[in-house]
Amino acid sequence: MQLALELDVPHLFLWDPIWLKGTPFEVNRVVLLMMVGAALCIGFFLYGAAKKALVPKGARNLAETGYLFVRNNIAIDVIGPKDGPKYANYLASVFFFILFMNVLAIVPGIHFAPTSRMAIPFMLAILTWIIFNIVGLVKQGPLHYFKGTLFPPGVPKLVYILLTPIEFFSVFIVRPLTLMVRLLANMMAGHVLLTIFFLFTHDLLVKNLGPASPLGVVTLLVGTGLMMLEMLVIVMQAYIFTMLTAFYISEAVHGHGAEEHLASGEETHDSHDHVRPVTEGVAA
Amino acid sequence: MTEFALQLAQEAQTGVTDEGLKAVAHGLVYGLGAIGPGVGIGLVFSSAIQAMARQPETAGETRTTMFLGFALIEALALFGFVLAFIL
Numbered sequence: 001m002q003l004a005l006e007l008d009v010p011h012l013f014l015w016d017p018i019w020l021k022g023t024p025f026e027v028n029r030v031v032l033l034m035m036v037g038a039a040l041c042i043g044f045f046l047y048g049a050a051k052k053a054l055v056p057k058g059a060r061n062l063a064e065t066g067y068l069f070v071r072n073n074i075a076i077d078v079i080g081p082k083d084g085p086k087y088a089n090y091l092a093s094v095f096f097f098i099l100f101m102n103v104l105a106i107v108p109g110i111h112f113a114p115t116s117r118m119a120i121p122f123m124l125a126i127l128t129w130i131i132f133n134i135v136g137l138v139k140q141g142p143l144h145y146f147k148g149t150l151f152p153p154g155v156p157k158l159v160y161i162l163l164t165p166i167e168f169f170s171v172f173i174v175r176p177l178t179l180m181v182r183l184l185a186n187m188m189a190g191h192v193l194l195t196i197f198f199l200f201t202h203d204l205l206v207k208n209l210g211p212a213s214p215l216g217v218v219t220l221l222v223g224t225g226l227m228m229l230e231m232l233v234i235v236m237q238a239y240i241f242t243m244l245t246a247f248y249i250s251e252a253v254h255g256h257g258a259e260e261h262l263a264s265g266e267e268t269h270d271s272h273d274h275v276r277p278v279t280e281g282v283a284a
Numbered sequence: 285m286t287e288f289a290l291q292l293a294q295e296a297q298t299g300v301t302d303e304g305l306k307a308v309a310h311g312l313v314y315g316l317g318a319i320g321p322g323v324g325i326g327l328v329f330s331s332a333i334q335a336m337a338r339q340p341e342t343a344g345e346t347r348t349t350m351f352l353g354f355a356l357i358e359a360l361a362l363f364g365f366v367l368a369f370i371l
Binding site: 009010073077078178181182184185186188189236239240243244247 | 344345348351352354355356358359362363365366369
């Protein structure tokens, strides 16, 4: 039981620089793993796109399925069939970048997700923030965008005194903050959880073999189960980050309040059918 | 009753440290912060399951909205988690 008290959690996430020491471009294990994630992402799609064939097979099928999942199930479903495909490139990049970095958390020998440090979720959240603001400013015009965001229609005039600061706070400050914290905290929690369980296992089964050792088998089994939970979290966080990005872009494109967009759901489904043949053409 | 209060006061003079109180605060910050989101996430999923069972043909749309609500509520719980480390 002493082990948990001795465990210094922030220490789990600190790494010494190994290259370019003392400059702003210090490389430590986290930066290295981020590069690995980016390389995996680029390599996967380059390999998938390398062999051009009428009937795709192997890795190309996988790459196409992945891209089409983001394009159809996230971009088109959330943003709409007209504007959706335009943003599918960014959404797919974000999805697979986060996915490949998160997967490193359960790769044996690495066991560390670079997304569990603040820098990468911060950068991605800021990127999303910039993109949805620019989309709103360009698509709706500055006046209409800020009016629609800060003064949502259909509310009594006096309520704006209370509502406008809240809307400002929630749209321009809380959105990027929650995007960042969600990804960071999920990956951090997973890392700490796995570390604690496997440290206990090591302590009970290897270091201090004794009467309490059977407990080590339990921690080993629970730790293995948690690893599977971590697989779910990895995919889900990538999905949620991408979907929220799509949702924010959709609000910037269609104006504040998703109700209008959802109200035209019939239209969406109709045009969905128009889109289907196109996607099948891409797949074929 | 008064003896108990005296005992508490004595403990306050001797046993309780700032360090210990800090450890309690770390636990409470996350524990209390998880109550509300826990109830909220339960409500989101129960409603989504009901909606999917009643109208399976709109299950895809429901799932998208469900994850959206889930993610927005989950952020509150995670704020508590991160605060526990920052404090």
